[in-house]
Amino acid sequence: MQREEFLAEAMACERTLYRVAKTILRSDFDCADAVQEALLKGLKNAPMLREKQYVKTWLTRILINTCKDMLRRAGRARTVSLSDACSAADRNLENIELYDALQALDEKLRIPVVLHYLEGFPTEEIARMLKITDGLVRRRLWQARKELREILKEEAI
Amino acid sequence: MSDERLRGLLEKAFPDTPAVFHERMAQIAENEAARKKRVAGRVFGALRIALVCVVILFGCTGALALMNHFGVLDIYSILGMPPYYPLPEAEDLVQKDLADVQIGSLEWQVDEAVFDGRILRILFSVRDVNGTPVQTPAPEKLLRGGSAGEIMFRDLCQREQMNLKLIGNGEVLVDGRPCFIQYMEFLPGDDPCVVVGWVDCRMEGLDDDAGEIRRYLPEGYMVVEMPFGYDREKNETDPDSLAFVLKAGDAASRYAVPLPAPCTLDSGAVFAFEDLHFSPVQVYMDYTITVPPERTGDLPEDEFLLMDAAESRPEFQARPRLMNARDEVLGERREMHYGVHVGDDGSLVLSVHVEFTPSDRYTDTVYLVSDTWKVPIPLKQ
Numbered sequence: 001m002q003r004e005e006f007l008a009e010a011m012a013c014e015r016t017l018y019r020v021a022k023t024i025l026r027s028d029f030d031c032a033d034a035v036q037e038a039l040l041k042g043l044k045n046a047p048m049l050r051e052k053q054y055v056k057t058w059l060t061r062i063l064i065n066t067c068k069d070m071l072r073r074a075g076r077a078r079t080v081s082l083s084d085a086c087s088a089a090d091r092n093l094e095n096i097e098l099y100d101a102l103q104a105l106d107e108k109l110r111i112p113v114v115l116h117y118l119e120g121f122p123t124e125e126i127a128r129m130l131k132i133t134d135g136l137v138r139r140r141l142w143q144a145r146k147e148l149r150e151i152l153k154e155e156a157i
Numbered sequence: 158m159s160d161e162r163l164r165g166l167l168e169k170a171f172p173d174t175p176a177v178f179h180e181r182m183a184q185i186a187e188n189e190a191a192r193k194k195r196v197a198g199r200v201f202g203a204l205r206i207a208l209v210c211v212v213i214l215f216g217c218t219g220a221l222a223l224m225n226h227f228g229v230l231d232i233y234s235i236l237g238m239p240p241y242y243p244l245p246e247a248e249d250l251v252q253k254d255l256a257d258v259q260i261g262s263l264e265w266q267v268d269e270a271v272f273d274g275r276i277l278r279i280l281f282s283v284r285d286v287n288g289t290p291v292q293t294p295a296p297e298k299l300l301r302g303g304s305a306g307e308i309m310f311r312d313l314c315q316r317e318q319m320n321l322k323l324i325g326n327g328e329v330l331v332d333g334r335p336c337f338i339q340y341m342e343f344l345p346g347d348d349p350c351v352v353v354g355w356v357d358c359r360m361e362g363l364d365d366d367a368g369e370i371r372r373y374l375p376e377g378y379m380v381v382e383m384p385f386g387y388d389r390e391k392n393e394t395d396p397d398s399l400a401f402v403l404k405a406g407d408a409a410s411r412y413a414v415p416l417p418a419p420c421t422l423d424s425g426a427v428f429a430f431e432d433l434h435f436s437p438v439q440v441y442m443d444y445t446i447t448v449p450p451e452r453t454g455d456l457p458e459d460e461f462l463l464m465d466a467a468e469s470r471p472e473f474q475a476r477p478r479l480m481n482a483r484d485e486v487l488g489e490r491r492e493m494h495y496g497v498h499v500g501d502d503g504s505l506v507l508s509v510h511v512e513f514t515p516s517d518r519y520t521d522t523v524y525l526v527s528d529t530w531k532v533p534i535p536l537k538q
Contacts, residue, residue, distance in 0.1 A: 007189055015180055018174045034179040039185050099170040113194040117160060118167040123327060124339060124360065131464045133496035133508065137365050138337065145163075146368070 001055075006046035016119050018100060020060055024067035024107065024115045034070055034155035038063040057121070061129040064111065101151040109144035114139050229269040229280035229355060244437035244515050247273070250408065256401035260385075261317035262287050265399045272375065273436035274408035277331070277358040277381065280469065281399065282351055283313055290349035306343035310352045319385050328362060330382040330398070330492065334373050335362040343418070356383070360409075374409035378402055412436040416538060422530045424472050425452050428501050431508075433534060440479065440488060440513040442525065446472055450503035465508055467497040471529045480524045487516035487523060 010017075018040075021031035042059050049058060102110055111130065114123045116137075123141070127134040228251060230243045256267040262285055269280040285291070294308040328335040341355040361372040382398040412434050419429035431443040448470065457463050467473050479487040492512040500506050521537045 003189060007186055011186060014179065015174055021178075022171065028175045028177050032178045035178065036181050036185060039182070041446075043185075043189065046235060073232050096170070098166055099172075102167070102170070114167070117163050118171070121165075122341075123337070127494060128167050131496075133494060133510075134337065134339075135361070136496055139368060139370065142363055142368050 001046050001049045001051060003043050003046050004157065006042060006049065006055060007039075007065055008051060010042065010059055013056050013059065013108075015062055016056065016060065019114060019118060020063055020111075021067055023102075023110050024064065026103075030070060031067075032066045034063060038066045041063065041066070057125050057129060060115070060119075060121075064129060097152060098148075101148050104151055105144055109140050109147065112140045112149075113144045116141055212423075229278050231272055242514055243439070244517060245435040247271070247515075250436075250438065252403060255403065257398055259398060260319070262289075263313065263317050265385075267383075267399060267401050270401070270403050271438060272379070272403060272405050272408055273438035274410070274412050275360060275434050275436065275441045276359060276439065277329070277336070277356075277403075278438075279329070279356045279358065279381070279383070280353070281355070281383070282353045283310065283350070284346075285316065285350040288350055290317070291352060295346070304343065304439070306345055306352060306354075309345055310343040310354060313352050314385070328384075329356060329358045329362065330385060331358070331373060331379050331383065332375060333380075333382075334371075334472070336360055336373060337362055368496070369432075375405045376407050376409055377405060378415055379405045408436065415533065417533065417535060420532060422446070422472055424470075424529070425449065426470075426472050428530065428532055430532075435515065435519070436538065437515055439491070439516055442509075442511050442513075444511075444519060446470075446507045446509070446510050446524075447500065448505040453503065453505045456503075456505060463499070463505075464497050467505060470505075472527070473507050477509075477525050477527050479512060480526050481516075481518055482520035482522055482524075483518075485518055487518055488514035522530065 017035050018031060021034045022028075025031050025034060038059060041057075046053050049055065068108050102113065105113070112123075112126055115125060115129070117124045121129070123137040126137045130137070160259050230247055230251065250271045250273055251269055252271070255270055256265070256469045258265050264284045264286050265281065266284070267279060267281045271278045291309045291313050294312075296304050327338045327341075329338060330336070338356050339359045341353055341354070343354045345351075346353045360374050361370055363369070364371045379402070380400060380404055382400045384398040414433035414435055415435060416430045419427050422428055426446050426448045429445050429447070431445060432441065434441040449510075457466060476490070476493070478490065481487055490511060492511065492514055495507055495509040497505065497507050519536055522533050522535045525534060527531045
């Protein structure tokens with residue numbers, strides 16, 4: 001695949017990439033650093049990718065690994081930037097509660113929830129991205145919904 | 158709460174993409190454009206990319222339109238998936254014209270289904286009975302995700318406000334039990350008012366009460382329901398499904414191979430088959446390789462690092478192939494996935510699921526072979 005083709009595909013996934021990065025990292029600046037690193041890695045290896053349809057999955061996988069590496073490098077320290085606080089203020093209370101509940105989940109549960117329910121990736125693809133079995137992905141989704149229900153004291157989730 | 162509603166709430170809950178993120182991506186695109194100008198001195202604009210998309214899109218649509226003339230067992234090789242050659246006797250498992258229902262202006266037909274004892278394969282089609290064609294998606298719509306066929310399928314279903322639980326839930330109900338969809342694809346039909354779909358359904362699902370994965374392998378007859386959900390109001394799902402009865406026969410047990418005893422590999426790891434199934438449609442295997450605690454060294458707690466540690470072991474790196482007693486490779490490996498966990502006793506356990514195309518060159522004993530081990534599978538006791 002040509003680099004410019006890869007980049008066009010990647011630019012079309014901006015929203016997905018942000019939300020995946022934001023699921024793992026708190027600071028928007030960290031998210032921007034992560035996507036930059038992931039895109040550069042992706043561009044470097046783009047000629048090896050033959051199928052255009054896999055760009056989104058492949059790039060998401062690179063991004064998840066990059067975000068995790070950043071967390072490891074930072075000793076899993078998490079900070080909330082001023083811009084995050086401002087963006088939170090723009091959203092209503094119900095939405096913030098769900099977002100906070102999601103962030104309260106273990107990372108192992110949080111990532112499949114965002115990839116599946118929000119971004120629409122099939123569980124099989126998530127399994128490949130996370131290098132775990134499809135059954136484990138589904139179990140984590142089930143566990144995440146259960147924990148979200150408990151956190152929000154919400155019968156309906 | 159439905160998956161769609163949860164998706165909607167999450168959409169609202171996540172903050173908008175901040176300027177700093179957008180600008181960083183735009184900067185990389187600008188840098189890349191500048192790099193290309195410097196290197197090649199040529200300008201490739203968005204027009205070229207759009208044209209490539211259009212050519213690919215129409216190329217695929219034309220090729221796939223031929224799909225309707227094939228049966229469910231022919232499908233896999235058509236889309237460039239790994240070669241797939243079922244044995245001739247697989248035709249005996251094919252059942253045709255299983256259901257035909259009309260919901261509003263959409264006619265749903267289950268054209269073919271095959272159950273080989275491990276996977277249920279269903280070929281179905283949706284037709285707009287009013288004769289309104291389904292539009293081929295624009296390239297920019299394709300860039301946002303989903304195959305051309307899936308976008309066309311969604312467009313068709315929106316005419317009747319179908320909720321598409323089939324896609325959202327990723328499950329088919331077999332005798333009322335949810336079973337995971339392993340593979341699902343939609344293709345334009347040869348009639349512009351038709352979209353063809355097929356589903357590969359693994360016969361296992363999540364038991365909601367226990368939170369455990371449960372396998373379900375019925376014999377005799379089974380009732381299959383493909384839930385679509387008919388949204389007559391707003392975002393409320395009414396139960397509705399495309400249901401049919403399928404003869405399962407004794408496929409689940411007929412093609413199952415008795416499990417050989419676990420064996421110890423040269424590395425000291427223990428190899429054990431969990432499932433062996435040689436159907437005329439496909440070969441399925443589940444096995445574990447367990448490295449005892451005294452041979453694992455220190456294992457990392459982090460899941461990714463654990464996977465790395467497992468993959469670096471020689472017995473784990475190997476990609477297995479199936480061979481007969483004459484050292485001939487049998488079939489093609491089609492699907493393989495695996496997971497790693499630490500056992501209660503501290504051992505490192507790799508669980509593998511692998512599938513091969515069937516072969517007509519089996520010997521009494523065949524072998525699962527990697528670069529570092531060779532494990533016998535007696536087919537005849």
